[in-house]
Amino acid sequence: MKRNLHLAAAAFTALCLIFSSLASAQDATPAGRGGGRGGRGNVAPQPPSYEVRPDRTVVFRLAAPDAAGVRLNGDFQQAPPAIGGTPPPSASRDMTKGDDGVWTITVGPLHPAVYNYSFTVNGIRNIDPGNPMVKLGDRSSESMFEVPSDKPAVYDIQHVPHGTVHINWYHSVSLGAPRSIYVYTPPGYEKGKSNLPVLYLLHGSGDTEAGWVNIGRANLILDNLVAAGAAKPMIVVMPYGRPLPAVMLVPSVGRGPANADDLFGNDLLQDVIPYVEKLYRVSTKADDRALAGLSMGGGQALRIGLAHLDAFHYIGAFSAAARGDPEEAFKDFFADPAAANKKLKLFYIACGKEDGLFAGSQALNDALEKHQIKHRFAPSEEGHVWRNWRDYLADFAPRLFR
Numbered sequence: 001m002k003r004n005l006h007l008a009a010a011a012f013t014a015l016c017l018i019f020s021s022l023a024s025a026q027d028a029t030p031a032g033r034g035g036g037r038g039g040r041g042n043v044a045p046q047p048p049s050y051e052v053r054p055d056r057t058v059v060f061r062l063a064a065p066d067a068a069g070v071r072l073n074g075d076f077q078q079a080p081p082a083i084g085g086t087p088p089p090s091a092s093r094d095m096t097k098g099d100d101g102v103w104t105i106t107v108g109p110l111h112p113a114v115y116n117y118s119f120t121v122n123g124i125r126n127i128d129p130g131n132p133m134v135k136l137g138d139r140s141s142e143s144m145f146e147v148p149s150d151k152p153a154v155y156d157i158q159h160v161p162h163g164t165v166h167i168n169w170y171h172s173v174s175l176g177a178p179r180s181i182y183v184y185t186p187p188g189y190e191k192g193k194s195n196l197p198v199l200y201l202l203h204g205s206g207d208t209e210a211g212w213v214n215i216g217r218a219n220l221i222l223d224n225l226v227a228a229g230a231a232k233p234m235i236v237v238m239p240y241g242r243p244l245p246a247v248m249l250v251p252s253v254g255r256g257p258a259n260a261d262d263l264f265g266n267d268l269l270q271d272v273i274p275y276v277e278k279l280y281r282v283s284t285k286a287d288d289r290a291l292a293g294l295s296m297g298g299g300q301a302l303r304i305g306l307a308h309l310d311a312f313h314y315i316g317a318f319s320a321a322a323r324g325d326p327e328e329a330f331k332d333f334f335a336d337p338a339a340a341n342k343k344l345k346l347f348y349i350a351c352g353k354e355d356g357l358f359a360g361s362q363a364l365n366d367a368l369e370k371h372q373i374k375h376r377f378a379p380s381e382e383g384h385v386w387r388n389w390r391d392y393l394a395d396f397a398p399r400l401f402r
Helices: 002-025 218-227 260-279 296-305 331-335 337-343 358-370 386-399
Strands: 050-052 058-063 070-074 092-094 102-107 113-121 124-126 134-136 141-147 164-172 177-185 198-202 235-239 289-294 314-318 346-352 376-380
Touching: 050 141, 058 113, 070 102, 092 102, 113 386, 164 260, 177 218, 177 260, 198 260, 198 296, 218 235, 218 386, 235 260, 260 296, 289 296, 289 386, 296 314, 314 386, 331 337, 346 358, 346 386, 358 376, 376 386
Parallel strands: 198 235, 198 289, 289 314, 314 346, 346 376
Antiparallel strands: 050 058, 058 102, 070 092, 070 113, 113 124, 113 141, 134 141, 164 177, 177 235
16 A cells, blocks of 8 residues: 555656646747737747647647657547548657757648647656646546638537536435536527427546537537527536546546446436426427437447437437447347337437447447338548547437427
């Protein structure tokens, strides 16, 4: 025990020294694309820590004069073929140190999208200290940047009416723990009187209940779709997908017990849904209730949704964590295709062809076709990345509650 404490203390001390070096070196470095803050005192303003150029190449800079080595990590290797047909950059690349102690690297050109990245300094991985756009997770964090398109993307802030994101705490009786949910209400909700349809939207294994808002920009996607008349106004509920104390309250303690999905399903069905229906003006009809998720959340949407078709008539599985034989995993569902077709309004499956989970989505599609169960299969390019999941939500939401 003492040895573990000493090792932890040593690691923490080393990490603090690196961040102290980075903080002092980056003190005058502005954050983000094309802007920032000036220096302090007589320190000259520094260039931004990342810069997206007009040709969609991206320059990264990190002032770390005492570092022996710096690498750039990112999800760029899963990007579609770059503009001009050149291959996308690799997952991790060495940066070059200048005489001024600033490490630099240029990547791309990149396809317009939002990307994740981090720096590895002396073997220790860090977020960019000069960039406030942080992808927070339940076990790790990364920095983010956007390569803009020629026109605003569906996930960008646009000049349209905006909804509201609420954070609600509740006590889960089934789990015996305090937890939180993020709830999006569409523009005009506060002045309305009618009950609205509701989408229960689940996050992936590395994210939290905040993920679909802070990373996925689900609220902005819905704002833009509703304003364009492409989607019906709806409430979106985003719970924490693990049967553990919410990480927004205390640190995560791991992945949870072997029956984690069953426990989370109890929380969703017995605690979250009744709480939402008591607090918000939502319809209680299955025709007005959807369940969807990404990765781990996609697998949960399948396991919970397909077992409770009397509760959910719309199901979405984005890059779902679904392995093995789907006919065996969802035996009761496949046993009565006529009943499934009668209840399901939409069964939506999407996954990137380069995703390690694509085989599971393909197998599910094949099984559904075999049993003649109506569904929509939308394979895409790329892999297991947020860029895909934002697009899937933007394609899924307009199909709901029609």
